[in-house]
Amino acid sequence: KVLYTYKGEMSDGTEIEISPGTVSVSGEAFYGCSDLTSIIIPNSVTKIGWGAFFDCTSLTDVTVSDSVETVEDRAFYNTAWYNALPDGVVYIGKALYAYKGEMPAGAEIEISPGTVSVSAGAFLDCTGLTNIEISHSVTNIEEHTFSGCTGLTSIEIPDSVTEIGYEAFENCTGLKSVKIPDSVTYIGRRAFSGCTNLTSIKIPDSVTSIDNGTFSYCTSLTNIEFPHSVTSIGDSAFSDCTGLTNIEIPDSVTYIGDSAFSSCSSLTSIKIPDSVTEIGY
DSSP states (O other): OEEOOOOSOOOTTEEEEOOTTOOEEOTTTTTTOTTEEEEEOOTTOOEEOTTTTTTOTTOOEEEOOTTOOEEOTTTTTTOHHHHTSOSEEEEETTEEEEEESOOOTTEEEEOOTTOOEEOTTTTTTOTTEEEEEOOTTOOEEOTTSSTTOTTOOEEEOOTTOOEEOTTTTTTOTTOOEEEOOTTOOEEOTTTTTTOTTOOEEEOOTTOOEEOTTTTTTOTTOOEEEOOTTOOEEOTTTTTTOTTOOEEEOOTTOOEEOTTTTTTOTTOOEEEOOTTOOEEOO
16 A cells, blocks of 8 residues: 555656555655656555655646655655745645745744644744644644754644654744643654753653653753653753753663763762663763
8 A cells, every 4th residue: 555666767747647556655766757747646546755755856746635644854855846835834744844935033823733743844943933833733842843943932832742752842942932732752862852942841751751852952941740651861962951950860761871871960969760771981
């Protein structure tokens, strides 16, 4: 049920209708097929992979239904169809695929109800973004979605979201407050790294591990609330958090990774429970 690739030479002006029942289009399936002009994606397809139509420069006609829930980064990059779309938020099916064009300063965006996912890099380096309201239908925030959005000052993640991808909010230097709901079970590596104005973070009870570098370089961070669900603290998880003065690690934690609190130059007190069996270099 997976469209894996297009094999062989494609003739000029090729039009393709993907077979009904197909569930996903693999990454780079039509990469560089410059003779492809039209694609019909059936309503059985729920996922379009990374760069699936990357550099299909003649692709002008795309038919896609609301069955699509996930559209990965660069899926339609440099296609005639995408290039012709007006600037602004681009939705493909139930996925917020990208913000196209240059975002104006002071932009406020409300993600449309019914949106299931926000694609990787959708708002990457959109420094003009000052407020984002995420719909309660969204389940995943993909990698580096809001990375470099220096104008964001606060973010409230709805309780429909289960995963926050790696580098999702990296270098959001204006971010002062974040609300992470108990629905979130996974926070990716470096998700909030470099959020230099973030002062406090409450990690929800649903999270079992803090990934590598998740809160590194959060230099204003002075308060961390660890839940008793966390069993491991990854490499460099809080490195260079120079505002931290004391840490109390819950007795659920068994592993503290390499450089987990390195260069936390203001740290004067730390309580490590008996449950910890390994502390990295």
